Amino acid sequence: MRHxxxxxxxxxxxxLSFSQKTKREYYELKVYHYKDSIQEKIxxxxxxxxxxxxxxxxxxxxxxxxxxxxxxxxxxxxxxVLTPFKSLDEFTSTDKKLNSDKDxxxxxxxxxxxxxxxAPYTRTESILLYAFELAPKLTASGLxxxxxxRLYELRSYESPTEKLYGNKVKMFNQxxxxxxxxxxxxNSVFYGEVIAGSHMPNLMYLTTYxxxxxxxxxxxxFSDDPSVKKLFAMExxxxxxxxxxxIFLRPTVYSEL
Numbered sequence: 001m002r003h004x005x006x007x008x009x010x011x012x013x014x015x016l017s018f019s020q021k022t023k024r025e026y027y028e029l030k031v032y033h034y035k036d037s038i039q040e041k042i043x044x045x046x047x048x049x050x051x052x053x054x055x056x057x058x059x060x061x062x063x064x065x066x067x068x069x070x071x072x073x074x075x076x077x078x079x080x081v082l083t084p085f086k087s088l089d090e091f092t093s094t095d096k097k098l099n100s101d102k103d104x105x106x107x108x109x110x111x112x113x114x115x116x117x118x119a120p121y122t123r124t125e126s127i128l129l130y131a132f133e134l135a136p137k138l139t140a141s142g143l144x145x146x147x148x149x150r151l152y153e154l155r156s157y158e159s160p161t162e163k164l165y166g167n168k169v170k171m172f173n174q175x176x177x178x179x180x181x182x183x184x185x186x187n188s189v190f191y192g193e194v195i196a197g198s199h200m201p202n203l204m205y206l207t208t209y210x211x212x213x214x215x216x217x218x219x220x221x222f223s224d225d226p227s228v229k230k231l232f233a234m235e236x237x238x239x240x241x242x243x244x245x246x247i248f249l250r251p252t253v254y255s256e257l
Contacts, residue, residue: 042120048254050108064257066249129192141208165201
């Protein structure tokens with residue numbers, strides 16, 4: 001009898017652990033627009049010396065910070081910060097916790113206490129995402145190449161209607177598109193449904209490569225794959241994307257992804 005009770009307890013614990021492991025995360029993708037090296041330096045110092053160390057203290061494990069490759073020639077430059085949260089409560093309470101951290105306030109003072117006429121950015125925007133059902137957690141890419149050579153590809157797919165958007169999300173999950181990306185080694189960091197942002201309805205995902213050549217080879221393998229051709233030929237998934245945006249990124253030296 002004791003043996004049966006023990007096995008029953010183990011089963012409950014195992015199920016709880018599985019539930020916790022597969023609980024879907026939330027992501028904030030914060031976008032910073034800036035104009036020059038002065039603002040860039042303040043942003044870099046803030047994230048590397050203040051934000052990331054402080055975010056670790058409140059239990060958030062990994063933060064990715066990226067710069068658009070287009071920054072090399074663009075007048076307006078862009079920096080992306082990806083932070084995972086276990087829940088909406090954690091998302092809404094984190095700023096308060098950071099602002100009670102003396103080290104954070106001191107180390108981030110150049111950013112936090114910037115004068116009105118010396119702002120560290122020209123504008124920011126925040127995108128809140130909910131992880132896909134079959135990709136519930138953020139995953140580090142595992143790339144071994146130097147960060148200066150890596151290519152990260154952020155994709156945003158907008159849909160004509162909410163129903164067609166749900167259909168595209170289903171295509172990734174139950175339709176098997178996530179499985180195809182995994183099988184072909186795309187090193188996907190996250191897949192997320194945008195639940196608050198300036199362009200909706202849409203989803204976003206981030207894949208990673210050792211370099212541009214590797215990226216092109218992966219997408220050729222994707223387009224040539226029989227499973228991909230079969231999936232995209234299905235009438236069920238027709239016309240579910242009205243706009244696709246591709247942004248190429250490189251990780252900062254202090255990025256944890």
